[in-house]
Amino acid sequence: MEHSDAQQLLPAYVDQELDVVDAIAVERHLETCLECRREVGEQQRAGLRVRLGAVRFDAPAALRADVLAALPGQRPERTARVPATSWWRTATVALAASLALALAWGISEYRALPSSQQRLAEELVANHVRSLQVDHLTDVASSDQHTVKPWFIGKLDFSPPVPDLAQQGFPLVGGRLDYLDGHNVAVLVYRHKRHPINLYIWPATSQATALTSQVHGYHLVRWRAGSMEFAAVSDAADGSLPQFVALLRERAASDWP
């Protein structure tokens, strides 16, 4: 390959966008051309510096809310709280009906679920969105599980597990108390590639089955481990939330109550 031809293709070579034939031809040329080798190094370094050093701006929660609110057919936000007793009664009946189905699949689809589950799913996502909007993501901000776990003592009548998943790419950001469907719940806030993940934990009171769903573009996974019920909500791209949940369940199998 001529020097000028190779030189033209260098950006695509750096980005691994060349087909095999061209890539091999460029590589051959690089073996003998110092100028092009330097050029490749320069391109790679410049790209890397942008990746590592430039800000990737995340949409502010207010913008997300504005866009949502401007959609036609937008339902008004649910503000009336359903009394806890009626929820649990409905849930028991509804769950009994869905149990066989859910057991068969292990994981069932959100749309197929009874309305009480749907309501909880919507409430979880609404809570997640609100936690980002009002800039009240955490009551206790710390990446140290030994700071966050004791913080809950005396504030709840249960002790939520606070696993450390920083090594796995999910650093802890903090924790907060929240109120969900008539219960006090513990919320742990994690982060994955700048996406906040809210992990809701409360004592299990029903035969909840594992389920994943998408509500308004947010991902939601619910499951039960031991005596606790869990729900994780995030806008992180597909794949990372299931991974997060798999890690948590792995921990639950080993050292959780």
Next chain:
Amino acid sequence: MATPNPEDRFRELILPHLDSAFNLACWLTRNRADAQDVVQEAAMRAFKYFSGFHGADGRVWLLRIVRNTFYTWCRDKGGPDGTAFDEELHSTAEPDRSPEALLIRQDCDRLVQQALAALPLQFREVVVMRELEELSYKEIAEIAGIPIGTVMSRLGRGRKLLAQRLGDTVGRHDGT
């Protein structure tokens, strides 16, 4: 419910890409407030033409609309050079108290931030799409409405300019 209504489909397919949309808009406008306006306008357009979306990739589709919206907005304002350069957006000086902002600013390299912001628009946009959004040449070509070869040459030129501005050139050769 076999066929969800358009609002639900839009929420599921398009809204998850709002971060990408906002990031691109920030780097196009170089101003947070303008970026919000552009994205909001783009989202409205996207919904308006949503029935025409049959593609697989909602992100590419939305980013294309964001970019078009930006260029229309520029024309109305009298050229991209008329956009106000937001010093705060591209410096680390202004402290923002939210945990989000703190996290962002910790891993932001001020020199890189400013060098990228100062790149001419045609190079800046492809570098942002490639390095920050990690889009393929084909996707960038589709969003920017240019041939793949042009994507390649602009990326090469853009990164070269960055290397020069960052004082990071090793090879010293005359003429190109």
